[in-house]
Amino acid sequence: MNETRADMEADPEVAPEVLKARFGRDIARDFDLDDPMFNDRFDEVLTFMVNKCPISFSKVGTGYHLVNTNEQVRRVAQDWRTFSSAKGYMPNRPEGLPYLMPEESDPPMHTNWRHKLNPHMSPKVIATYEDVIRQDCNVLIDTFIEKGECEFISEFGALLPGWAFFKNVLGVPIDDLAMLVEGVEQGTFALPAEERPSHMARVFTYLDTHLKWRATQPKRGDVIDTILEGVIYDDGTEAPWDHKVSILVDLTFGGIATTTFVMSSAIHYLAMHPEVRQQLIDDPSLIENAVEEFSRVFPPVIALGRTCTRDVEVAGTEMKEGDFVMLTWGAASRDPRAMEEPEKIDIKRETILHSTFGVGPHRCIGSNLARLELTTTIEEWLRRIPEFSLREGTAPVYVTGFLRSMRELQLVWPK
């Protein structure tokens, strides 16, 4: 294990030509999140990075650092004064992409909004959605159980998080879900990246219209009313309209894309591991712990960025004011310095430490909702379809950038 830049440079396994021979590129000094090799050899690359490269660099665009260990990711994520979110979380941000609040803002503005929004997303409030989510799981399963097969992503995984979020939190009609999911997907993964802003714009326009309409309606006391009420910033000004729309966009973004990946990966894992499935069926109280372990090893948010507000050193690397730094959550969650046998998937793990939902003040506001959706999905799936497997001759299809997503998962079970 290497602790600093100097250790890494002295390690023959991290020599540029050795990396080029093994990975097709020097992933320590010239990493690319969008490289198809990363998509194909995801676990291997993340494990290599966390062990061998406490810090790595990308030359893509204007370039960025990647911080990969559990301890350093935590330090950088907590130090928002030095590592600001206000210039965005995406490396080489395409022109014309509006900033998302609260994600792309710093305290105190960020704190103003989080104080306002947190009560809507607390474990206590989220727990009241359980019955609706459980019912939705069954409505979806009913649509395909008799067939003895399904394509999990389009028939369940991409739908449930949207339903859960739209019905319970946003109160937006689920008929428009497909359009929004598509907009969010394309806004994240479309290539060339210059096309992404136009897809995002669709989502903004839709939610802007929705928010305007809600402003004319009687109050419901939900999160939308809270957003409409707005906040007063520390300088005494009121949050402008575009900040309110952007809060709604950020929530929608988080609410629909990410949970699908953990869910699909968990179901895929269970399709491949009948013995783990049986453990969960025999003792459903293990499911919550399993969800935590699945969240650790199947991270949908691989890395998000910050901008240095001053010169600073991280793991022996000098960073300059203005440098862009990615926090590799996915690597930090498999750091052998912080946990035992990180490469092993163990649903009975005693303590599960991970950074899948982020670290620091921007900790995922939807984490409680996501956990409930995942737990409920596994409970209901195993109850209704205890025996299932991957369709022979198929394999899940992945796409990876700073996010990771599964596009296809073919399942079959006895009719």
Next chain:
Amino acid sequence: MRVKIDGEHCTGHGRCAKYAPNVFILDDDGYNADRGNEIDVPAGEEENAKRGMKSCPERAITLVAE
């Protein structure tokens, strides 16, 4: 056993209360209700408290006395 919950670093992951519900209580926002303070861990709850501490992604809970 006595532990301290850091007031700035607790950001409401809620892991502590999952592992040690008799030690760590969450407030209405989902953050550790005792953040900024030290608390005594009730006898018999030490192991749960340790699991909660170790799974806090912020390392916001630290040991003051065994």
